């Protein structure tokens with residue numbers, strides 16, 4: 330089977346490797362669609378995210394869907410032919426945090442495409458059946474792959490716990506920002522301001538229910554004006570850019586909440602301490618998602634969340650480098666570049 334490995338920054342090479350055999354509790358999945366996420370881009374371009382460094386050739390890709398090809402001897406709830414979305418993280422189920430249900434913060438949790446765990450840019454993968462969510466065939470494989478970012482949006486919204494009358498500001502309208510926006514709207518929030526430098530993404534935000542859009546250069550004034558100088562009740566950072574992180578504390582109201590979802594290149598979050606302290610802000614650092622993928626699938630199936638809007642461009646596996654470059658450039662209206670491993 331084809332396996333695409335990252336050997337170092339910007340160095341993707343196709344390998345021919347044997348198809349794996351599922352263990353008793355695993356299924357073999359033929360991969361269909363894989364979304365290229367900002368975290369994949371960090372590894373692709375920089376060979377690292379913070380202290381996690383690519384030291385041996387790794388397979389990227391964690392926003393994935395596919396078809397069950399075969400199942401291990403103990404698997405009873407999935408069968409060949411089932412369409413699945415893959416949960417990219419494998420919690421240990423034994424630590425204190427797993428036992429309390431906080432699977433996403435299981436220390437050292439293995440995660441697709443994060444060294445040393447191989448991800449989904451390959452023809453087949455074996456994965457525990459419990460981490461493969463069966464999805465209805467009304468969802469396309471691209472949509473099923475987009476359940477991963479949508480689940481992050483739902484989780485961030487759960488943590489933010491907005492009231493319908495809150496003003497929510499979302500910084501960044503990429504795949505995650507637009508997922509957070511949809512989650513917040515689904516939660517009944519009436520006023521959502523989205524700050525985003527790329528015009529096509531601002532338009533997408535308006536289509537998905539943003540009340541108002543602005544840009545990073547005008548966000549502080551616009552949000553102050555929009556809230557009569559009070560500031561946003563909740564600010565959700567979805568870019569990983571230092572300037573946006575800094576803005577969260579400036580944009581939030583007194584006793585407001587800021588949520589940091591984006592992954593920075595530098596492994597530091599810069600705040601103006603004075604803003605954060607004088608306003609006595611509550612900061613929540615969001616670690617992916619926890620138990621929200623199934624809800625994302627239901628909301629998409631019910632037409633309450635739009636997964637298709639995120640999957641804007643498609644590339645065959647051989648052209649993954651082009652998908653990475655397009656995703657990095659944020660040009661041509663791209664939200665998520667999808668690598669179509671098989672049609």
Ligand SMILES: [Zn+2]
Pocket residue numbers: 366367368391392477478
């Ligand atoms: Zn992702």
Ligand SMILES: [Zn+2]
Pocket residue numbers: 420421422423424425426427428435436
């Ligand atoms: Zn654990």
